Amino acid sequence: MTPDQYCQQKAVASGSSFYYSFLFLPQERRRAIIALYAFCREVDDVVDECTDLGVARVKLSWWREEVERLYTHQPQHPVCQALAQHIQPFGIEKKHLLELIDGMGMDLDFNRYPDFETLKLYCYRAAGVVGLMSAAIFGYEKPETQEYAPLLGLAFQLTNIIRDVGEDARRNRIYLPLDELERFGVSEADIQNARESEPFHRLMQFQIDRALSLYDEAFAKLPSSDRRQQIPGIIMAGIYRTVLEEIRDSGCHVLKERVSLTPLRKLWIALKIWLKG
Secondary structure (H helix, E strand, O other), X not given: OOHHHHHHHHHHHHOOXXXXXXOOOOHHHHHHHHHHHHHHHHHHHHHHHOOOHHHHHHHHHHHHHHHHHHOOOOOOOHHHHHHHHHHXXXXXXXXXXXXXXXXXXHHHHOOEOOOHHHHHHHHHHHHHHHHHHHHHHHOOOOOOHHHXXXXXXXXXXXXXXXXXXHHHHOOOOEOOOHHHHHHHOOOHHHHHOOOOOHHHHHHHHHHHHHHHHHHHXXXXXXXXXXXXXXXXXXXXXXXXXXXXXXXXXXXXXXXXXXXXXXXXXXXXHHHHHHHHO
């Protein structure tokens, strides 16, 4: 199996919505973004799959060393071997890959976030820098696109947090800011024990409204001249916004269920956005 085949298999196996946005890219850009996505999956899996925090820290340390090897043309892992050929052509910066690993490391240090400002740092590292690297791979001309990309990454990460409240709680993780729980009269025990209430629904509506406003803020910064090149991100936003609307319209039952779209519906959204341009 070649490094590219390894990355392709990793991307397909994840079942992520991101894969549908990659389908419309030219071949070289598609290979680059799939390699980057596979890198993200590998470091994310360290945190998700390692029950021993010490082992997880060692593995993340290995990945930091692997990033250093990547930029000295000596990568060992097939994901980095695939990514190596795209570093220079698409300007993928080492600091962004390292910040992504730092974001995964925050999951080893925190299972609660006191306020939104602290959560934003996590979201920037876990998704904002991915937005910046992805935008570089998709291509852009205007510097304003570098402001759009991390905002879109923040909106994506908040969407994931909203969708996965119940699933995260079962792993003893609460990403919703604790000061906002207090403001709406929701306790940590309510989240962990899947107790829905009117205050909880108001809390979730607040989270959804903020995420939706961030999508709007991001796209307000995207220059029209870069829109066509950045279409994969726009496709992802279409899919993720639909998930948010489904959560809202179904009553915000995220403590007990996880809203997802069928592959056919994701593909339909992607196709509609692509054709619209």
